[in-house]
Amino acid sequence: MNVVFVELDRCIACLSCERACLFQQAELKKGDRPNIFVNVDMDRRRIFTGTCLQCETALCMEVCPVSALTRDPETEAVVVDKEKCLGCGMCVTACPFGYMHLDESLRKATKCDLCGGNPKCVQMCMARALHFGSINSLAELKRKQTDLRLGLRAVPDHEDDDQ
Numbered sequence: 001m002n003v004v005f006v007e008l009d010r011c012i013a014c015l016s017c018e019r020a021c022l023f024q025q026a027e028l029k030k031g032d033r034p035n036i037f038v039n040v041d042m043d044r045r046r047i048f049t050g051t052c053l054q055c056e057t058a059l060c061m062e063v064c065p066v067s068a069l070t071r072d073p074e075t076e077a078v079v080v081d082k083e084k085c086l087g088c089g090m091c092v093t094a095c096p097f098g099y100m101h102l103d104e105s106l107r108k109a110t111k112c113d114l115c116g117g118n119p120k121c122v123q124m125c126m127a128r129a130l131h132f133g134s135i136n137s138l139a140e141l142k143r144k145q146t147d148l149r150l151g152l153r154a155v156p157d158h159e160d161d162d163q
């Protein structure tokens with residue numbers, strides 16, 4: 001399963017991902033908030049950027065009383081059927097990461113749907129902090145970066161040129 005994941009040590013909190021998502025939501029009339037969130041903790045000088053992990057066991061799907069949340073067969077993203085959604089907010093409460101929210105004007109649940117398999121936030125991240133791929137590919141990326149730092153790989157693989 002492919003998800004959007006963040007390399008936090010690359011994120012510079014430029015907010016381009018939030019703006020790209022907001023624009024996409026507004027254009028498709030899907031909501032009035034972005035579905036990726038950039039939080040800056042000034043006291044601890046840390047940035048926390050994140051979006052829906054499309055959990056394999058998705059608690060939001062499990063608690064929805066009207067089965068308004070389903071798994072897209074093509075992208076495997078958890079998606080909201082706005083026609084069915086009651087706006088009860090149970091999915092918002094159930095999400096352990098806080099990545100589900102209610103659109104204030106529509107009173108419907110809204111979340112990252114991976115832009116149909118071509119996430120706009122990833123395209124707009126100039127710092128290359130955002131990636132779209134499997135969780136395993138994140139582990140592989142980190143392993144390669146560590147190898148390079150330790151000198152275990154003298155010449156970066158072609159795909160490392162982007163990192």
Ligand code: SF4
Nearest residue numbers: 011012014015017125
């Ligand atoms: S666009 Fe990239 S660098 Fe900018 S806030 Fe989003 S994740 Fe961070």
Ligand code: SF4
Nearest residue numbers: 064085086088089091
């Ligand atoms: S807000 Fe909508 S999607 Fe979420 S649990 Fe309620 S009916 Fe289901």
